[in-house]
Structure formats: structure tokens, C-alpha cells
Amino acid sequence: MTTVLRVQDLVKHFPVRSRGVIRKRIGDVHAVCGVSLDLQERETLGLVGESGCGKTTTARLLLNLVPATNGEVWYGKRNLLSLSRKQMRPLRRELQIVFQDPFASLDPRMTVAELIAEPLRIHGRYAEGGRAKVRELMKQVGLNPEHANRFAHEFSGGQRQRIGIARALALEPKVLVLDEPVSALDVSIRAGVINLLADLQRELGLSYLFVSHDLSVVRHVADRVAVMYLGRIVELAPTEALFTRAAHPYTQALISAIPVPDPRKERTRRRIILVGDVPSPVDPPSGCRFRTRCFKYAELSEPEKLKCVNEVPALVDRGHGHPAACHYAEALQML
Numbered sequence: 001m002t003t004v005l006r007v008q009d010l011v012k013h014f015p016v017r018s019r020g021v022i023r024k025r026i027g028d029v030h031a032v033c034g035v036s037l038d039l040q041e042r043e044t045l046g047l048v049g050e051s052g053c054g055k056t057t058t059a060r061l062l063l064n065l066v067p068a069t070n071g072e073v074w075y076g077k078r079n080l081l082s083l084s085r086k087q088m089r090p091l092r093r094e095l096q097i098v099f100q101d102p103f104a105s106l107d108p109r110m111t112v113a114e115l116i117a118e119p120l121r122i123h124g125r126y127a128e129g130g131r132a133k134v135r136e137l138m139k140q141v142g143l144n145p146e147h148a149n150r151f152a153h154e155f156s157g158g159q160r161q162r163i164g165i166a167r168a169l170a171l172e173p174k175v176l177v178l179d180e181p182v183s184a185l186d187v188s189i190r191a192g193v194i195n196l197l198a199d200l201q202r203e204l205g206l207s208y209l210f211v212s213h214d215l216s217v218v219r220h221v222a223d224r225v226a227v228m229y230l231g232r233i234v235e236l237a238p239t240e241a242l243f244t245r246a247a248h249p250y251t252q253a254l255i256s257a258i259p260v261p262d263p264r265k266e267r268t269r270r271r272i273i274l275v276g277d278v279p280s281p282v283d284p285p286s287g288c289r290f291r292t293r294c295f296k297y298a299e300l301s302e303p304e305k306l307k308c309v310n311e312v313p314a315l316v317d318r319g320h321g322h323p324a325a326c327h328y329a330e331a332l333q334m335l
Contacts, residue, residue: 001042002041003038003039003040003041004039004075004174004175005038005073005175005207005209006039006073006074007071007072007073007074008036008072009034009035009036009070009071010035010036010058010061010070010071011033011035011069012032012066012069013028013029013031014028014029015028015029016028016282028282029281029282030231030281030284031054031057031231033230033232033284035228037226037233039207039209040207041205042206043207043208043223044201044210044222044223044224045207045208045209045222045224045225045226046210046218046221046224046225046226047209047210047211047212047225047226048211048214048215048226048254049228049254050213050229051213053228053229053230053278054231055211055212055213055228056100056211058211058228059097059177059179059209060097061073063080063095063177064080064081064083067081075094075095075175080095092123092171093172094173094175095175095177096168096169096177097168097176097177097178098161098178098181099164099181100181100183101184102152102160102161103153103157103160106152106163108151108152108153109151111149112148112149112150112152112163113131113149115152115167116134116166116167116170117130117134117170119167120133120134123171135148137166137169137170138166140169140200141163141165141166141196141200142162142192143162143163143166157185157186158190158192161181161193162193165181165200169200169204172204173206174206175206175209176206176209177208177209177211178197180212180213181193181197181210182212183213183214190217194217194220194221197221210222215254216258224236224237224238225239225242227242227250227251227254229250230281230289230290231284231289232289233325234250234251234290234315234324235250235323235324235325237322237323237324238322243255244333245331246331247318247322247330247332248324248326248329249272249290249297249326250290250293250294252332253273253295256270256271256272257271270332272295274293274295275293275295278293279292286310287308287309287311287312287313288308288309288325288326288327290326291305291308291309294308296330300328304327304328313325
């Protein structure tokens, strides 16, 4: 398959400054630390993890919406992170984002027609049948074109997210970054939006980066899944391989928290409870960042624990068929 986006050693640190008139830099928030992944043509890559692990920052770095501290993001033969805002503008047509909160991302002073048409106007394409294009996009995402003159607040949450999707599709992109696109929606509405995204991918040949903290949703939509913890990718695998043979202790804990509809299986399956809080990204643990909450770490010998403390585990395949960043990774049957 053709690689659409290739990310290499992506790093983003946000400065922490002291209070007062002269605000000195006293540290850094290690939001993203050496992330490498790729997105294939017509693929959905899920990016999952707890809140605050760096998922959204990674997504925005991929589109050069946030300046990176280090690393590369290749789209074709161009490194997006080396481009200026002016140089990025033509590429914005091919790389679009759908935000988590549809209401906050839509201007309440504009009608739906104006919201969807705005990207076309910005890129000088509205004169080429823009009005008809807006009506076509509304039909494509399941909205009534007769409601084009209404405002965003007159629609439900699911309909507002469809407006955001239509707006993102206006310039006929090749890649969509979906930042928690259904997390704010009711379960029944969520299913409709997910099915819409699947239909659009088949019809238009889109590639998706699907950011979410809900593994049950990701299992349904993603072809591959990257699991993120405290700024690092800890496991990367095809979806079914991840859910049936998870190798990293953090992934295993996340999967064990997914409810199973069969009461008998739910009572007998293994539950892994994480202890403690997520460490501060200002001062992350040395070596393996997950060791402070890892159930496996507690069972290791002292020499093995020292390795976890002193050495950052590489994201490599240790015989499980997919890479996992754990010195002592062991595949477990989780579901």
C-alpha cells in the first residue's frame, strides 16, 4: 500500500514559566516524545490512550497546526514541518481536520451554507459552482439542503458534527484527522456518524487518523491501532492482533476495562487495575514511563527492575508479530 503520511521522531515540548513579571522558563511539558508512525492510503489508523497522553497534540503536529520541537512529517516528498504558513496553504486542501466539539469549532454567526462554503471561498474555488457544491456536500453527509440557511445552534449535536465533516470535505482532501469526532455524542448518534465516516472512506478513498480514548469505538473503525502513553507510542498493531494478543501491559490494562456484553465472560475474564495516577509530563519517569503503574514491574527481580528504570524500551517486535515498547512484553489473550 502507498504511504500517505510518514512521521519520524516527532517531539513537542511546551515551556513551563515561573509566575511574576519576569517569567523565566523553569521546565518543559513533554507532550510528545519521539513518535514515529505512518498512515497508508485508504487506511484508518487509530490513536488511543488516556486523557493527557498527547494524542491531540500529535494530531495537530501532523497538520503543522502546532510548531514541533523536533521531528519530521512527510506528505509525499515534502516535510510539512519545514514549510511556512504560506507554503502550507495549498496543502491544506488535501489535509483536513474534524474537531471534537462541533459547536465550538463552528462560527455561530454563520449559516450552514456559509460554514461549508468558507473553505471554498478561502481557496478561491467558490466561483466554480460553489452553491451547488454546498448542497451536494450536505446531501453527502446526510443533511437536508433545504436547511442550508439555518444556524449551527438550530441543529443537534450529531447534525453539527456532520456539518463539520461536510466543511472538511469541501476541498476534496486525501487525509482527514478525526480528533475524538464522536466522544461528545450519544451512543445512538455516534453509530450514525461512524457509519457515515466509513461510507465516505469507501466512496472517496480517504485516509483517516482516528484519535480516541474509547477502544471499543476504535476496534470498530480502525485497521491499525497505535497506543500512546505519556507522549510515547507503546504498541502498534493491526486491530484484531492488538485486541486478541496485546503485548504491552498498558494496552492489556486498557482492553481489560472494556465491558463485555456476555455476563459469563465478564465474570471470568481477567481485569487489570492500574494503580496510582499518570505521572506529570513535566517530570516523567526515567526509562520506561509506564513502570510506576505497571503490574508486571512489581513481579520482576531487582536486576530486571533496574533495566526498566534505566533503559527506555524501544518500540520493536519481540516475537509477538507487532512492535511493543516493553522490555518484558508478553502477549495475553484479553477478549
